[in-house]
Amino acid sequence: MSFSPGPAGPLGGTNIQEQRDRWERKRSRTARELVHTEQRYCQQLELVTTYFVEILKAKGTLRQDIRESIFSSIKAIHSVNQSLMVHLENGYFGRGFEQICPQLHHYNTYVDNIYKASKVLGIQMKKNKAFRRFKKLQEARPEFNNQKLEDLLQLPIQRIDQYKHFLQDLTANTSPDNPEFQQLSSAVTAVCDVSQRIQNNTRRHENHLQLCRVQKLLKGRKTKVLAAGRWYIREGWLNVVPQKGKDAKPKMFFLFSDMLLQAKRCSPLQLANKDKFAGQHAYPLQDCTVDKVFGHTKSKGGLLSLTFPKAKLLLMSCNREDFNDWHQSLSSAISKLQSKETVVHQRDELCRRPLRSGDDSHNMPSSSSSNPGRKRNMVSAETSEHAQMPPSEWEGGAPKRMKQAAAPEQSSAEASTSSCAIL
Incomplete structure (x- = not known):
C-alpha cells in the first residue's frame, strides 16, 4: 500500500513559502537589471565628463559660464553614481540609496537647468565653429558608439524615472522585516520628489512654448x-x-x-x-x-x-x-x-491684521479710538486693490519688483487685461 505525502509544515505553509520565493525571484531579477543599467549609466556619464567637460576646460574652447550652462552638475552626478555603483555591485541596495539621497540636490540642479542647457548648446553649435568641430570629433570616437552629446545630456533625467520604478519594485518585493525595507522606502520618496520636479519643469516649459507660439501668431x-x-x-x-x-x-x-x-x-x-x-x-x-x-x-x-x-x-x-x-x-x-x-x-x-493682546485695546492712541473704523477701511481698500491686479503681478514672489521691471513693456497688456x- 502506498501513501501520498501530506502537506509540508502547517496548513498553508507551502503557499506562503511559494509566495516568498516569487518575491525573492522578482527582487533578484530587478536587482540584476538595476546593477547592469547602473554600470552602463556610469560609463556614459564618464564619456561626457572625460571627453567633453575635462577636455573643454583644458582647451578653453568654451568660456567657463557657457561650459557650466551646458553641463551643469553632471560631473558631481558622475561622482555620486560611482559611489552608488560600488554599493549596488556588492548587494547593498538599501545602504547605497540611503547614501545617495542627500546628494540628490545635484540632480535637482541639473533638472532645473536642462532646458537652458539645450538652448545654450544649440546656440554654440550655430555660432561656435571650433566647438562644432570639437563635438563632431569627440562623437566620432569608438567609445561613443554613435551616441550624440544631446542624447547623453538627457540621461540623468531619464535615470531618475528608472530609479523610481526600480526602487518601487525592490520595495514591493522586500519583506517589511528586512533592514533594507525602510531604507528603500525612504529612497522611493526622495526619488519621487525629483521625478515630480522634472514633471513640473516639463509642464512649465511646454506652457512657455505655447505662449511663445501664440505670441508669434499675433500681429505686432x-x-x-x-x-x-x-x-x-x-x-x-x-x-x-x-x-x-x-x-x-x-x-x-x-x-x-x-x-x-x-x-x-x-x-x-x-x-x-x-x-x-x-x-x-x-x-x-x-x-x-x-x-x-x-x-x-x-x-x-x-x-x-x-x-x-x-x-x-x-x-x-x-x-x-x-x-x-x-x-x-x-x-x-x-x-x-x-x-x-x-x-x-x-x-x-x-x-496686515495687527497682533495685539487683550489689554492693548485700552492703551490705543486717542486718534485710533476716536475713529476705530479708519484702519479697517484702509486695510480693506488695500486688499481689494490687490485683488484687482492681474495674476501676472500678484502670483510671483515679489510682485512690486516684477511690476516695476515689466512696466515699460507690459503697459498695453496690463490695460488689456x-x-x-x-x-
Missing part, C-alpha cells in the same frame, strides 16, 4: 501674451452672436488661465501677416461668470453667455463636443482663478 507687439503665472489652456473658433439682430461672426479665441483673448484673422492681402491674427479684445476672467444659454440637451452645439464687469459675450459653437469642452475649460479656469484670488485676499488680511479693452 501690442497684445502681450507672455506674462508671469499665465497658463495656456486652449484655442479655437467660436461664433460671436451680437446683442442686436446681426449675423454671428466667427472669431478666434485663445483661453488662458487669467484671460480670454478674441482675435480675427489678418487680411490675406497683407503678405507679411497673412497667417497671423489681430488681437481685438482681452477679457479678464477674475469677475467673469459663464452660463449655458442652450446646449443642455443632445442638440448640436450650443450657446454660451459670458458676463464681464464691462461687457457681455454670446459665443456659439455648432459642435457639441467642442461646445462642452469650451464650457468646461472656461468654468474651470474661472473657478481656479477666483479661488486663488480668495486665498491671496485672505492671506493679505492676515498679514484690466478691462475689456479694444487692442
Whole structure:
C-alpha cells in the first residue's frame, strides 16, 4: 500500500513559502537589471565628463559660464553614481540609496537647468565653429558608439524615472522585516520628489512654448501674451452672436488661465501677416461668470453667455463636443482663478491684521479710538486693490519688483487685461 505525502509544515505553509520565493525571484531579477543599467549609466556619464567637460576646460574652447550652462552638475552626478555603483555591485541596495539621497540636490540642479542647457548648446553649435568641430570629433570616437552629446545630456533625467520604478519594485518585493525595507522606502520618496520636479519643469516649459507660439501668431507687439503665472489652456473658433439682430461672426479665441483673448484673422492681402491674427479684445476672467444659454440637451452645439464687469459675450459653437469642452475649460479656469484670488485676499488680511493682546485695546492712541473704523477701511481698500491686479503681478514672489521691471513693456497688456479693452 502506498501513501501520498501530506502537506509540508502547517496548513498553508507551502503557499506562503511559494509566495516568498516569487518575491525573492522578482527582487533578484530587478536587482540584476538595476546593477547592469547602473554600470552602463556610469560609463556614459564618464564619456561626457572625460571627453567633453575635462577636455573643454583644458582647451578653453568654451568660456567657463557657457561650459557650466551646458553641463551643469553632471560631473558631481558622475561622482555620486560611482559611489552608488560600488554599493549596488556588492548587494547593498538599501545602504547605497540611503547614501545617495542627500546628494540628490545635484540632480535637482541639473533638472532645473536642462532646458537652458539645450538652448545654450544649440546656440554654440550655430555660432561656435571650433566647438562644432570639437563635438563632431569627440562623437566620432569608438567609445561613443554613435551616441550624440544631446542624447547623453538627457540621461540623468531619464535615470531618475528608472530609479523610481526600480526602487518601487525592490520595495514591493522586500519583506517589511528586512533592514533594507525602510531604507528603500525612504529612497522611493526622495526619488519621487525629483521625478515630480522634472514633471513640473516639463509642464512649465511646454506652457512657455505655447505662449511663445501664440505670441508669434499675433500681429505686432501690442497684445502681450507672455506674462508671469499665465497658463495656456486652449484655442479655437467660436461664433460671436451680437446683442442686436446681426449675423454671428466667427472669431478666434485663445483661453488662458487669467484671460480670454478674441482675435480675427489678418487680411490675406497683407503678405507679411497673412497667417497671423489681430488681437481685438482681452477679457479678464477674475469677475467673469459663464452660463449655458442652450446646449443642455443632445442638440448640436450650443450657446454660451459670458458676463464681464464691462461687457457681455454670446459665443456659439455648432459642435457639441467642442461646445462642452469650451464650457468646461472656461468654468474651470474661472473657478481656479477666483479661488486663488480668495486665498491671496485672505492671506493679505492676515498679514496686515495687527497682533495685539487683550489689554492693548485700552492703551490705543486717542486718534485710533476716536475713529476705530479708519484702519479697517484702509486695510480693506488695500486688499481689494490687490485683488484687482492681474495674476501676472500678484502670483510671483515679489510682485512690486516684477511690476516695476515689466512696466515699460507690459503697459498695453496690463490695460488689456484690466478691462475689456479694444487692442
